Amino acid sequence: MASIQKIVLAGATGSLGKPMLEALLDAKYEVTVFTRLTSDHTFPPDIKVVKVDYTDVEGLTAALQGTDALIITVTTGAVGQQKYIVDAAVAAGIKRIIPSEFGCDISNPKARALPVYARKVEIEEYIEAKCKGTPTTYTYIFNNAFLDWGIDAKSLVDVPGKKIDLYDGGETRYTATPLSFVAKGTVACLQKFEETANRAVKLHGAVLTQKKLLQLAQKVVGTDGWEVKVVRTEDVERESWANLKSNPGDTFGWVVGFLKRAIFAEGYGGDFTDSNDNQLLGLKQLSDEDVVEAIRARA
Ligand SMILES: NC(=O)c1ccc[n+]([C@@H]2O[C@H](COP(=O)([O-])OP(=O)(O)OC[C@H]3O[C@@H](n4cnc5c(N)ncnc54)[C@H](OP(=O)(O)O)[C@@H]3O)[C@@H](O)[C@H]2O)c1
Known part of the structure; x- marks a missing residue:
């Protein structure tokens, strides 16, 4: 079983990023936070913070060395930019990528066809192609609203x-799923590593x-x-x-x-009432x- 200890959280200062950081620290993971070069946030002193250029694959690869899992909670408008960090994560041999999804179940063909999800669909396809034949796996988290x-x-x-x-x-x-529930469920995916590999996980609040x-x-x-x-x-x-x-x-x-x-x-x-991963992840x-x-x- 893969041992997941070192996590990078990209976008830890956002609506979802804040509770995600809390859930990771509660679960005693060793967390490094990625934040943009232009950002000026303050973090608790015991958290390692790395300022990154999200378009610099080489820099991102170096910053991701030794990391077990990458959780991305960057803002909707930056979803398309995740290609660079995905390239870096695969190059660094990261075991699990959890991209910035956290919305509707876009495996549903009607939802998937809506233009508002075009970037998220593109990133899923990109991740799947990039991870193929490598040790890097992925999980998509869906929580609807x-x-x-x-x-x-x-x-x-x-x-x-x-x-x-x-x-x-x-x-x-x-x-409809609270942010803290989404965060807990995402962290639980790291603990159910094999069961959540290379698929979408549905969290039902x-x-x-x-x-x-x-x-x-x-x-x-x-x-x-x-x-x-x-x-x-x-x-x-x-x-x-x-x-x-x-x-x-x-x-x-x-x-x-x-x-x-x-x-x-x-x-x-x-x-998601009749089809979700709450039980697997210990969520009620x-x-x-x-x-x-x-x-x-x-x-
Ligand atoms: N299901 C729903 O109802 C729902 C609602 C809202 C959002 N979402 C989804 O949840 C995910 C997270 O959204 P959120 O609302 O939590 O995000 P957010 O609060 O808007 O932003 C999260 C973080 O992204 C970073 N960021 C902002 N602009 C960026 C840029 N141009 N490039 C790179 N990073 C940037 C910032 O971190 P730094 O300053 O530290 O770099 C920011 O704190 C997204 O995928 C979004 O689509 C779902």
Whole structure:
């Protein structure tokens, strides 16, 4: 069995990177953090921090020497740039690469075909080709929507503003997973090294529908004054295609719409209830009360 001790975490200062760093330290891994040359973060003194140029394969290879696993939590806009660090990880003989995925199940053909995932699909294909015939393996982590992040960003529900969109009537089930759950699940993949090699792992936090989320949010802020809109994800997708065609550079016009289609629509693989890796990784699905607590903590 592979012994995984030394981890590099690239993007440790982000929304997911912070809880990921915490989970790795809790599990007593020896962690090195990669951060951009231009970044100016402060880290706890016992963490090794390396400033890197994410396009310099030679420099990245040198910085990755002796590392067992590489976890990448860089921002969505930098996903395409992972090719360089993948080249470096394979050259350095790293045992496991976990790229910056952490979203919908893009093995679902309908989700995979949405332009918003083009970069992530490209990176998966790149990793698979690069790892072939080498000792380097990979794991993709899927968690569908981030629960707490989605409440903060008001993309699941706007609790303070008391607004919610009921996609396709609001009864379609989908998975929503807290950041700390994603982090724990990712770390658990290192401990179940063989079982998680060269495949996608699905982490299932809570099972929600928009109607259920509304009820749970109402337990925290009451039932009065809600603005509830019914939205068809088919229309949202059509609009996103039109915006993409007319003005591809304006990502606000299409990215979010495609994400909504993938997360909330029937048939796009957003409900992990019956097919997930929680049991393998020792994770327990959240109860309704846990979701209420998550809402209360950020209301
Ligand atoms: N499922 C969901 O609902 C959901 C929601 C949001 C995000 N995600 C996914 O989760 C992953 C992590 O996203 P996040 O929101 O946690 O990221 P984030 O907070 O936006 O950024 C993470 C880190 O990336 C680094 N970074 C920023 N710009 C960069 C650039 N141009 N090149 C290289 N590194 C850069 C920064 O670290 P340094 O300053 O230290 O270099 C930053 O702290 C992404 O794959 C994203 O698509 C999923």
